[in-house]
Amino acid sequence: MTDQIQNMPNRSEIAKIFGEVLQELRRKRGLSQxxxxxxxxxxxxxxxxxxRGKRIPSLTTIIQLAIVLxxxxxxxxRQVEARLGWPATNIFD
Amino acid sequence: MTDQIQNMPNRSEIAKIFGEVLQELRRKRGLSQxxxxxxxxxxxxxxxxxxRGKRIPSLTTIIQLAIVLxxxxxxxxRQVEARLGWPATNIFD
Incomplete structure (x- = not known):
């Protein structure tokens, strides 16, 4: 295993950020949940x-959401990784 | 539901393309499975x-793979969606 994996954002952090991005994009489209x-x-x-960051989407779900958005x-x-501070300084050295 | 969702690539097609992209990127890094x-x-x-396209990754898994790749x-x-022919002509009209 690598230090990068050890230091990667944890599952709940990823879920939280994904949820924020999703909510903003949905509201931008003027759609209720x-x-x-x-x-x-x-x-x-x-x-x-x-x-609410309680679920992590699969790639299929991301595609489904993106089509409607x-x-x-x-x-x-890209928006999720930007908010997670990607690329982390330790990742691409 | 929308026509776009009806016409979206199905789960196994997405999994197959993801698998191809993953394998190429892994080999490019010179790593065995x-x-x-x-x-x-x-x-x-x-x-x-x-x-082999038998599993669909979650966003967390994609991030984990990306760090090592x-x-x-x-x-x-982006590579997956390009191979799926994204943007499909009917999606962004």
Whole structure:
């Protein structure tokens, strides 16, 4: 194992940041959690759990969310990594 | 639900493309599945399942893999979406 992995943001930190990004993007589209869930074919409760950082999405879910948000999946991930302070100084040395 | 979601690549297609991208990036780093798994703190068997498109990674796993591959998580996702033909013509109209 590497120091990088040891120092990586933990699961709950990643989930929290992802939730913040998701909520902002959803609000920017002017959608309620219910409307957004309907469009994504995901339950409103699951959207709420994601936004509160209680769930970590799979790549499939990220793609599903991105389609409805009309952004690319990589753009969502880019926003998450930027807030996590990526690249961490110790990662790309 | 939207036409976009109806027409989105299915889970197994996403998994297959992700696996191809992962395998290429791992080989580019000159790592065996075993070495790579060790660095990522993921079991070699799980790496193999991901590369064969039998598992879909979570965002946390993508970040873990990216750290060891020394690419950003969004870059991995960007490569996947490019191969999936993103943006699909019907998505951003």
């Amino acid at each position: 219910e409307e957004f869930g309907f469009e994504c074919e995901l339950h409103r409760t699951y959207i709420s759990l994601l936004e 009309k952004v690319s999946p990589s753009e969502i991930v | 075993e070495e790579f798994g060790f660095e990522c703190e993921l079991h070699r068997t799980y790496i193999s399942l991901l590369e 020394k690419v950003s998580p969004s870059e991995i996702v």
